[in-house]
Amino acid sequence: MGRQRTYDVAVIGAGAFGGWTAWHLAKRGQRVALMEAYGPAHSRASSGGETRIIRMGYGADELYTRWAKQSLAQWKEFFEATKNPLFLETGVLWMADRDDARLQDTKQTLGRCGVRFEELDRKALERRYPQIGLEEIQCGILEPNSGVLLARRAVAAVAEDAIRLGAEYRCAQVLQPAASGRVHEVKTSGGEKISAGDFVFACGPWLGKVFPDVLEPRIFPSRQEVFFFGIPAGDTRFAAPALPTWLFQEDLVYGMPDIERRGLKIAFDEHGERVDPDTQSRIVSSAMTEMVRKYVTRRFPALKDAPIVETRVCQYENSSNGDFLIDRHPEMENVWFVGGGSGHGFKHGPAVGAYVTGQLLDGAAVEARFTLATKDTSQKRAVY
Numbered sequence: 001m002g003r004q005r006t007y008d009v010a011v012i013g014a015g016a017f018g019g020w021t022a023w024h025l026a027k028r029g030q031r032v033a034l035m036e037a038y039g040p041a042h043s044r045a046s047s048g049g050e051t052r053i054i055r056m057g058y059g060a061d062e063l064y065t066r067w068a069k070q071s072l073a074q075w076k077e078f079f080e081a082t083k084n085p086l087f088l089e090t091g092v093l094w095m096a097d098r099d100d101a102r103l104q105d106t107k108q109t110l111g112r113c114g115v116r117f118e119e120l121d122r123k124a125l126e127r128r129y130p131q132i133g134l135e136e137i138q139c140g141i142l143e144p145n146s147g148v149l150l151a152r153r154a155v156a157a158v159a160e161d162a163i164r165l166g167a168e169y170r171c172a173q174v175l176q177p178a179a180s181g182r183v184h185e186v187k188t189s190g191g192e193k194i195s196a197g198d199f200v201f202a203c204g205p206w207l208g209k210v211f212p213d214v215l216e217p218r219i220f221p222s223r224q225e226v227f228f229f230g231i232p233a234g235d236t237r238f239a240a241p242a243l244p245t246w247l248f249q250e251d252l253v254y255g256m257p258d259i260e261r262r263g264l265k266i267a268f269d270e271h272g273e274r275v276d277p278d279t280q281s282r283i284v285s286s287a288m289t290e291m292v293r294k295y296v297t298r299r300f301p302a303l304k305d306a307p308i309v310e311t312r313v314c315q316y317e318n319s320s321n322g323d324f325l326i327d328r329h330p331e332m333e334n335v336w337f338v339g340g341g342s343g344h345g346f347k348h349g350p351a352v353g354a355y356v357t358g359q360l361l362d363g364a365a366v367e368a369r370f371t372l373a374t375k376d377t378s379q380k381r382a383v384y
């Protein structure tokens with residue numbers, strides 16, 4: 001109790017965003033404290049799932065396409081260097097109606113950003129993916145070099161490597177600093193004091209709990225349920241390469257092939273009810289179970305009677321429109337918020353960490369879309 005340590009930067013939260021921020025800062029020689037209440041990518045964290053999609057397509061939104069491309073290169077480089085094969089190039093297949101404007105926009109953006117993709121018409125989709133129920137689907141795009149990150153383990157590997165680079169990790173819950181102007185130290189719930197030059201709060205869905213006055217109205221944690229359907233014995237149609245990672249754009253439903261023998265993963269991307277990440281029930285609801293089974297019956301008819309072999313309940317940490325929040329506290333000049341991953345942030349961890357590092361060390365250009373000023377107190381989703 002009462003011990004005091006001094007760092008250049010204290011990063012609070014060791015999820016995808018905080019972990020990569022600590023990594024980049026440590027790589028630049030900063031003395032970093034990485035503080036985490038429950039452990040990197042624990043079961044309740046937004047980064048705590050087994051798998052996350054890394055795709056380049058974002059409609060007309062070039063910012064996130066560029067960041068996804070930059071991040072994929074960095075994830076791969078990191079996995080290569082640390083001998084952790086945690087990226088699976090399953091390919092990512094977008095499916096849509098013929099006139100879908102967003103798919104057309106995605107093609108243009110991928111083309112402009114130099115991302116490889118294949119266009120598939122209905123006939124090609126039927127031929128390649130006979131296991132998919134294509135009702136209403138007329139066209140698709142396959143990103144052959146995108147895929148899946150083994151999320152939980154990837155975050156643990158990033159935290160471990162940040163420590164190897166010199167960051168000091170501790171399991172501790174950090175309390176909201178009570179100050180204005182320059183903050184010199186933060187306190188933990190265990191009574192420890194940590195002094196640093198800058199404090200980066202990368203607390204995901206907890207940001208509103210740590211800063212209730214500023215962020216409780218601006219970060220919307222939503223309940224998201226995930227299901228895994230067991231594959232019939234001896235059936236190889238639901239594993240890559242036969243089945244890539246897939247997204248039915250208009251239905252807001254996505255999933256993955258059978259990865260590490262967990263079954264076909266499927267989830268609805270629509271935002272669920274507002275939840276508390278500490279206490280929300282992690283048991284799936286019967287209403288969602290029924291909806292998901294109906295959907296599987298329609299899109300993957302061979303799995304209509306398949307058992308649900310695993311489930312997970314997580315939460316998105318939405319900003320008002322889906323853009324990230326990376327900015328300073330309005331009254332504490334050296335306190336930063338990093339979050340608002342909004343159900344699509346995981347893949348961008350490397351780019352987020354590099355951006356935060358640029359803000360702290362280089363006075364790099366500010367992306368207006370990430371500022372606190374652009375974060376509304378009511379939700380109007382614009383990023384998918």
Ligand SMILES: Cc1cc2nc3c(=O)[nH]c(=O)nc-3n(C[C@H](O)[C@H](O)[C@H](O)COP(=O)(O)OP(=O)(O)OC[C@H]3O[C@@H](n4cnc5c(N)ncnc54)[C@H](O)[C@@H]3O)c2cc1C
Pocket residue numbers: 012013014015016017018019035036037038039040041042044045046047048049051052053054172173174175202203204205206207210224225226267314315316317338339340341342343344345346347348
């Ligand atoms: C079901 C689901 C599916 C998703 N699918 C995808 C996908 O396919 N692709 C994709 O790119 N993204 C996806 N996302 C989004 C992505 O997972 C998140 O945007 C990303 O993981 C957010 O990371 P984070 O570091 O901001 O938050 P978290 O991972 O939640 O990390 C925040 C950390 O801060 C810690 N913390 C909080 N308060 C304190 C405190 N006071 N003191 C110390 N520590 C504290 C927490 O314990 C936690 O570990 C999905 C999310 C969910 C829930």
